Amino acid sequence: MASTLEELQKDLEEVKVLLEKSTRKRVRDTLTSERSKIETEINNKMQQRPQKKPELDSEKPAAVVAPLTTEYTVKISNYGWDQSDKFVKIYITFTGVHQVPTENVQVHFIERSFDLLVKDLNGKNYSMIVNNLLKPISVESSSKKVKTETVIILWRKKAENTRWDYLTQVEKECKEKEKPSYDTETDPSEGLMNVLKKIYEDGDDDMKRTINKAWVESREKQVREDTEF
Template sequence: MASAVEELQKDLEEVKVLLEKATRKRVRDVLTAEKSKVETEIKNKMQQKSQRKADALDSEKPAAVVAPVVTGYTVKISNYGWDQSEKFVKIYVTLAGVHNVPTENVQVHFTERSFDLLVKNVNGKNYSMIVNNLLKPISVEGSSKKVKTDTVIVLCRKKAEGTRWDYLTQVEKECKDKEKPSYDTETDPSEGLMNVLKKIYEDGDDDMKRTINKAWVQSREKQAKGDTEF
């Protein structure tokens, strides 16, 4: 059975034939109008057919996976402890009641130099901890988490087993390095000593400051006496 579009195509062909044979202006005008009408109907039918195909394809697509909604407000974790073994760097996060939430509520995403901890719906709150720029690379596949009573343990597997981490992150290391007094061999050694004494004086209590002041005066007196004897 011919479709509606096929029937309209046949009508259009016949109208075109009649239009070629027509000689009277009035007849040609009527046929031209009919030709435009049939062409418009064919165009509309084709668009409807294409739309039905698109709708059919959309209905066959699997439903989009909707990520679970994180309810409540999120608290940034800033207090934690850490230690290490030959194979792991272990970060300890204390969260009261965390052992009572479903396992899937405790999520950790690892990269070679970072981890992102998200704990959802612990007593109506979510907790987040992001640590970037770990001191050394870790094994993503070998890293994991453990949930103990009121505690989450993030286990970062060292990529180089047996190496010691003096700091958890590169940022901590750089901050500590800046605090260390610099000893430049190309400068006057006494200048380095003065920098150390200056820092001790600034950080010291009143007794320490009096002791340094007394030592400084005695040093200047000795230096002045030596210059006089010379």
């Protein structure tokens, strides 16, 4: 009857104990040989044991993979605006915006700012944030409209019948810094030169030619007057 693996391991332990106690060479050689045979049988038994079936990839629970996100946010910089006695209106063009769900077009107002977010439009998000509005607005009466290819932002003026020359306070300050200053203590002709220089820099080609011609004629007149004395 074939020995079981457990029995072979017990035999091996007993042979080892006897081997440690034996002193006769012939006995030790016999025990050593028997130990080798038992160890070989144990190894054979171990190899014959049924192996655990490897887990196939198809049997593994599918890993949860987050969907790839290709969306990214585009900052809106191109828009138009106008106003009425009661409202300031912002017009922003979006191809296909009228086809996205209504909840994808979100606008949030506070008294001196607003932000717009258009989500998942042609694989992109679009964002526009305007802070430090020129004047306070009525938050509860401000709104948005989605038209074909266009989003219209309507913020209601808190002070009706007032004109907005700029959208924001920052824009107003920047524009006013660009205006030529008129210092009563400076030479009037210097102030005029500054104005002409500003007009020349901002003017088109016709304006620049006109100013150049006037400048040349003025210089020629000055030379003629100087030579008469």
